[in-house]
Amino acid sequence: MASRRRLTPAERQEIVRERCKGVTHKALAERFRVSERTIYYTLRTEKDRRRDTRIRTKQVSVTLTPEELHSFDEVLARHGVSSRSAGVRLLIQSANGVFQPDQHLAEELKSFRAALNRVGNNVTQIAKRLNEARAKGIAPFFGDHSLAQLRLLSGFVLDFADQVDALSRRRVSHVTLEAHKALKEFSDAPE
Template sequence: MAGRRRLTELERLEIVRETRKGVSARVLGKRYSVTPRTIQYTVKREKERRRDTGIRTAQIGTTVTPEELRAFEVVLSRHGISNRSDGMRRLIQSANGVFQPDEHLADELKAFRAALNRVGNNVTQIAKRMNESNNKGLRPSFGPSSLAQMRNLAGFVLDFADQVDLLTRRKTDGISMLVSDALKELADGEE
């Protein structure tokens, strides 16, 4: 076992760099005449120091349309945020209050799914009747009740699409308000 010795700051930085390259704690411990546990502690301490001092080491990226980017920049400028990176960082820091599961939305979507299943069953029944008539060489029986059923079905599908559109717009507006509030709160906090 290696004897106890104190690592210099330069050795600590070299250890962190070598660890990132994949060199094991055991190999580094032998190289610097310390225990593998000392190597692990050194790496852990450096990670904590970087986190505590706010040194940014992780990076994210996303691809957006030009319209989405312009809209984002408008929101940033409205809140006095000078660059995109700072805006994204603020959103990430406040994400806990923005990206919460929406139980109401989930319940409404379940109801929509059930209604859409009923419509699908009706369409299947109509198609089955029409196919049976066609296979027998008969003209499909398509009377006033079938026509009314088809009109109701078409109306339901259109209403369903409108309801889903309205629901998503309300949800998007709600998220936009939360994001704006978060950005405003963070912008006000820096003054």
């Protein structure tokens, strides 16, 4: 068993660096003549210190089209944000207020789902009647009433699609406004 001794700050930093390179806890314990438990505590303490002092250790990567990147740069410039990384950081920090579940959107989609289920049931009933007639060798009755029903159903589906599109556009517009507010708020605040 390794003898007990105190690690110097330089040794602690070296342990963190070596562990990041993939050196095992056991090898580090032998090298620095401490227990494996000391290595675990050293790494955990450093992780807590970095978190508490807000040292940035994680990266986020995103792939964009040239147009998306140009639009993002324009928004950053308009709000006086100095760099892309600062802009992304500000959006992430403010995400709690921007990307909240939208109760109104959820309720609207729930009512749309119920209406779409009714349409689906009607289409199923029409198809069932046509299949039963064909199975019996009878020419299926498809009169003016059935045609009117199909026209109503197709009209409803088109209206439904338009309503979902309008709803999603309103939501995107709302999120965009919230993101702009967040960027403006952070760009005005001292860093």
